[in-house]
Amino acid sequence: MSTSAIHECTPPQRLVLGTGPRWVIALDITADDADSEGSADDSSGRMRISGATLTLSQDMDEAGFAAEVGPGWEYYLDRLVAATEDRDAEATAFEPDYLPGMAEHYRALFTGKATAGR
Template identity: 45%
Template sequence: MSTPSLPADGPSATRAADGRLAIRRLLPDTVTGAWAALTDPALTATWFGTWRGDTVTGIEVQMLAEEGQPRMSARVLACEAPRRLLLETGEGDMRWVLELRVEEAGAGAAVTLLQQVDEAEEAAMIGPGWEFYLDRLVAARTGADVAAIAFEPDYVPGRCDHFRALYAAT
């Protein structure tokens, strides 16, 4: 399989037909390998964080790339292995529903993250973070240096305007 490169020149996010934020990354994996990178705790620890708990009653995720390595709760709403995972994370005003889709793409697999975003400032806050983490996923799966991916200034503030523009005046 060929090795995809990280997005070189900036954000690649779009709005899906239903208005959700959509961010897609190509991996040098089979669909099964990409699914494992999203769901196996040993593999998620290489790019996102560790998790523990029960997928039925809830899991706790410790985000390893965030300052202070915070923990967040998550609940699996739907799981159609190895193609679709629907998660609910957070609480109250910070409650998000995330959909992760995996599909064949050329000689590898594509992972698409979808999240409902309602306004430009919300998009400017959320989008760069998910691009950061998905680029870390690509780095982990291609053998690149995950730690070399810098959130600031490359993602924030570097990509915020792109996300604002996706949701401006809609």
Template identity: 40%
Template sequence: MTPSPTGRRETRDGHDSIVLDRTFRAPIESVWAAVTESDRLERWIGTWTGDPTSGSVLFRMNAEGDDTKPETFTIHECVPPRRITLTSQVVGEENVWHFVLELTEADGTTTLTFSQSVPDAEVATGVGPGWEYYLDRLVAAETGADVAALDFGDYHPAQSDHYRALFA
């Protein structure tokens, strides 16, 4: 079953970006931990190593296969538990990606607004469905659902046209 795409295009911190929201019936501190603590990230996307107080960490995705290259994530702004801005670069590659994660809480519900810079429509066809998939894995991890039950094949290429159109 293909989930409906939820992403939109916005300019975030000066970059054309794909922006997605997810809501959680949880305190903001819990959602913040789910997107910043390595052991919590491991449940849905990957792990990081290093010392974040140095301004960067090495991140490796865990659902992309064993030969996934680590990425250096540089932390530009960190305002717990509300906002973090990052850039990443796969070791040995030139592309730099800009990320913004913002959290708000109201009446026991926390909203995560996630964005990643996208340079063009063709890149958006993979980035958009990819983040739909990973953010749904985050929701599954935080609600106790089976993260492994989500299949990337349900997202890509089925959602690609939506994201291509956003950046055409």
């Protein structure tokens, strides 16, 4: 049985979640404009920022793991973009475009020989 845990929580900037030693994922939010600090919604405790960057990161300890997981991140994020742009997310094909298509790029990130782009 897998157990999830919150490793770090610094509202509204950072959340680190984990389900095991290999699955620790960080979500970081930064305001795009230094003058845009956002406004708090007192009723819910949520922070509203007009322009922000969400950075998702996951530490990976070996090239083989990155070659399997990296393409999955790309796939699901591309589906998210398609959905937010009212395009058909189902049209995004995992195989062969993402896996095995991107596997060597992610494997190469560990050797410093990654090609530009995806």
